[in-house]
Amino acid sequence: MERFYHENAALYQTMVARLKPPPPSRAVKVATETPSPDIIVSARIRPLLNEDVDAGFPCAVFPRAAETGRVDVHDLYNHPKGRPILKVGPILSHCWLLPNRGLCQSVAYQVDRLFNAEATTEEVYEGLVEDLLPTAWHGGFGTLFAYGQTGSGKTTTVSGLEQLIAEKLMDQSSDGQRQLYMTIIDLAGNSAYDLLNSREPISILQDSFGDTQLAGVTEHPVQDRDEVTGLIERAASFRRTAPTFKNDASSRSHGICRIRMKNPTTDTDGLLYLVDLAGSEAARDVAVHGADRMRETREINMSLSVLKDCIRGKAKSAALALSDGSKSKQRKPHIPFRQSALTRVLKHVFDTAGGRACKTVVVACINPSLADVGPSKNTLRYAEMLRVLVPMPKNKDTKAVSIPETLSSSAGDSVDTDTVPRRLGLPGNPSSRDLDPTRTSVSFKERIRPGMVVSWKQSTGRDLALDTPDEPNLAAVLCPAEMARDTTLGVIPKSTLVELICARTRTWRELARAR
Ligand SMILES: Nc1ncnc2c1ncn2[C@@H]1O[C@H](COP(=O)(O)OP(=O)(O)OP(=O)(O)O)[C@@H](O)[C@H]1O
Known part of the structure; x- marks a missing residue:
C-alpha cells in the first residue's frame, strides 16, 4: 500500500489542491449536548518529519481553520477501473467537489481540542x-x-x-x-x-x-x-x-x-x-x-x-x-x-x-504523512468513539436569578450580549446561537435553551409572534428555557422572561460577527 501511495503522491497532491471545502452549514442547530467536562478528547498532529518528506510522502491530515476541533483526512483509493481517486469515506456529511470527477467525499473527524503541527x-x-x-x-x-x-x-x-x-x-x-x-x-x-x-x-x-x-x-x-x-x-x-x-x-x-x-x-x-x-x-x-x-x-x-x-x-x-x-x-x-x-x-x-x-x-x-493515512483514520475514529456528549447543564436556579438593575431594558442602551449570561449568574454562553426566528418553521419557543443568548434583527412589518417590546431592532433576548417551555406556543409573556434587551446599535449580523 505504501508503494501505491508513493507512486501516486504527485497526483494526490494535485487532487487535494483542487478540493473545495464544503460551504459552512446554514442549518440552525440548537446545542442540547456538550462534551463531558471531565473527559477531554483531543488530537495532536505531529509535523511531517524530514524523513517523511525525503521519502516523498505528502501531508494527508488537514485541520479545518474555521471549525474548532474538526479535521479532514483525505485518502487515496486504488480504483479498479483506472486512475486512483480520493477515497469515499463512510461519513457522508462532507461532500467535496472535485473538478472533472464528480462528487467525492472526505472523512472528517471531530475532537474536543485539536493541536496542529x-x-x-x-x-x-x-x-x-x-x-x-x-x-x-x-x-x-x-x-x-x-x-x-x-x-x-x-x-x-x-x-x-x-x-x-x-x-x-x-x-x-x-x-x-x-x-x-x-x-x-x-x-x-x-x-x-x-x-x-x-x-x-x-x-x-x-x-x-x-x-x-x-x-x-x-x-x-x-x-x-x-x-x-x-x-x-x-x-x-x-x-x-x-x-x-x-x-x-x-x-x-x-x-x-x-x-x-x-x-x-x-x-x-x-x-x-x-x-x-x-x-x-x-x-x-x-x-x-x-x-x-x-x-x-x-x-x-x-x-x-x-x-x-x-x-x-x-x-x-x-x-x-x-x-x-x-x-x-x-x-x-x-x-x-x-x-x-x-x-x-x-x-x-x-x-x-x-x-x-x-x-x-x-x-x-x-x-500526518500519507503513508500513515490508514492508521491516522483509525486513531481519529478511536478518539471519536471516546467522545460521549452529555446534556447541557440545566440551570436549576434560573427562577431565583435576580436581574441586576444595570441590565434593565432601556431604549437606546447598547448591550454586550456576550457578558449578559455571566452578569445574570448563568453558565457562560455555551449555546449561543444567532437565530432568526422568522426563518425557520421550528417554533422560537422550542429553540430556546437555558442561558442562551438569542439575537436577530426584526424585519419591518414581520410579526415575530411573541410578545416583543416595542423596539423594532430587537437584538437580544436572554431567556430561561424552563419558563419558555411553560408558555403557550408563540407567546412568551414578558413576565416569564428574565430579561429582554433592546440594542439599537447592534444587529444580529453584527452580533454574529462579534462572537
Ligand atoms: N511534536 C513533534 N515535533 C517534532 N517531532 C516530533 C513530534 N512528535 C514526534 N516527533 C518525532 O517523531 C518521531 C516519533 O515520535 P515518538 O517516538 O514520540 O512516537 P511514538 O508514538 O511514541 O512511537 P512508538 O509508539 O513507536 O514508541 C520521533 O523522531 C520524534 O522526535
Whole structure:
C-alpha cells in the first residue's frame, strides 16, 4: 500500500489542491449536548518529519481553520477501473467537489481540542494538563492517555508534558505544600515491571477494599526538577520496545508514570497518571511475525479496546446522571475495567471511590504523512468513539436569578450580549446561537435553551409572534428555557422572561460577527 501511495503522491497532491471545502452549514442547530467536562478528547498532529518528506510522502491530515476541533483526512483509493481517486469515506456529511470527477467525499473527524503541527508542547500543556494538575493537587485523580500509531509522537508528547509538569510542581507559588512521589511502570500483557528498579517484575493485586495495589513497586520521593528528569530518563532506558515497519524502537508496552501528591497537613493524597500507550498498529505493521510478537500485538489491541469501552462507559454514566437517567429505568452502563491489566491498574479512573474529583484527557497522536493515512483514520475514529456528549447543564436556579438593575431594558442602551449570561449568574454562553426566528418553521419557543443568548434583527412589518417590546431592532433576548417551555406556543409573556434587551446599535449580523 505504501508503494501505491508513493507512486501516486504527485497526483494526490494535485487532487487535494483542487478540493473545495464544503460551504459552512446554514442549518440552525440548537446545542442540547456538550462534551463531558471531565473527559477531554483531543488530537495532536505531529509535523511531517524530514524523513517523511525525503521519502516523498505528502501531508494527508488537514485541520479545518474555521471549525474548532474538526479535521479532514483525505485518502487515496486504488480504483479498479483506472486512475486512483480520493477515497469515499463512510461519513457522508462532507461532500467535496472535485473538478472533472464528480462528487467525492472526505472523512472528517471531530475532537474536543485539536493541536496542529505547529503547536508546541507548552500549548498542549496549557490546553490539556493545566486542569489535571489542580485536580490531583487537591486530592483527586488526573489521568492523561496518549494514544496512536507507532511513530505518531506519543512518547514525545508525554515526556515533554512530564518535564513541564515537573517544572510546575516544583514552582513554589503553587497552592499549598505537597510531598511528591514518582513511580514509573511498564505493562506488557498481564505483566507489570518497575522501570525505576531495573525492570523488576511487580504484581497487580486487589486489596480487601477493592483497590488495586502494585505490590513490590518502588516509589521515589522527588524534590526538584532534575530528580524528575533523571527518573524519566532512567525509566525510558528500561522501556520495552521492538521494531515495527514504521519505527525501529516502537513501544510495545504501556508506560505509566504516576505522581502521588501527598498533603502533609491532611494526610490525603491525589494522583496524576501520564500514560504512554503502546502503539496501536495492526498486526501487519509488526516487523517480525513470530508467535510471541503476534500475541503481544493481540494483547495490546485488546487492552486498547477495553480502555475505550471503559472510557465510554464512564462518560455514558456521567451523561445518564446529568440527564436524570438514574430516576428512569435506564441501566447504568457496564464498565469492564477488570478485563485488562491496564484498566485494572487505572481502576480509579473508571470507578471513582468516595466522590473524589476525576478528570481524564486523551491525546490521539497523529502522523500526518500519507503513508500513515490508514492508521491516522483509525486513531481519529478511536478518539471519536471516546467522545460521549452529555446534556447541557440545566440551570436549576434560573427562577431565583435576580436581574441586576444595570441590565434593565432601556431604549437606546447598547448591550454586550456576550457578558449578559455571566452578569445574570448563568453558565457562560455555551449555546449561543444567532437565530432568526422568522426563518425557520421550528417554533422560537422550542429553540430556546437555558442561558442562551438569542439575537436577530426584526424585519419591518414581520410579526415575530411573541410578545416583543416595542423596539423594532430587537437584538437580544436572554431567556430561561424552563419558563419558555411553560408558555403557550408563540407567546412568551414578558413576565416569564428574565430579561429582554433592546440594542439599537447592534444587529444580529453584527452580533454574529462579534462572537
Ligand atoms: N511534536 C513533534 N515535533 C517534532 N517531532 C516530533 C513530534 N512528535 C514526534 N516527533 C518525532 O517523531 C518521531 C516519533 O515520535 P515518538 O517516538 O514520540 O512516537 P511514538 O508514538 O511514541 O512511537 P512508538 O509508539 O513507536 O514508541 C520521533 O523522531 C520524534 O522526535
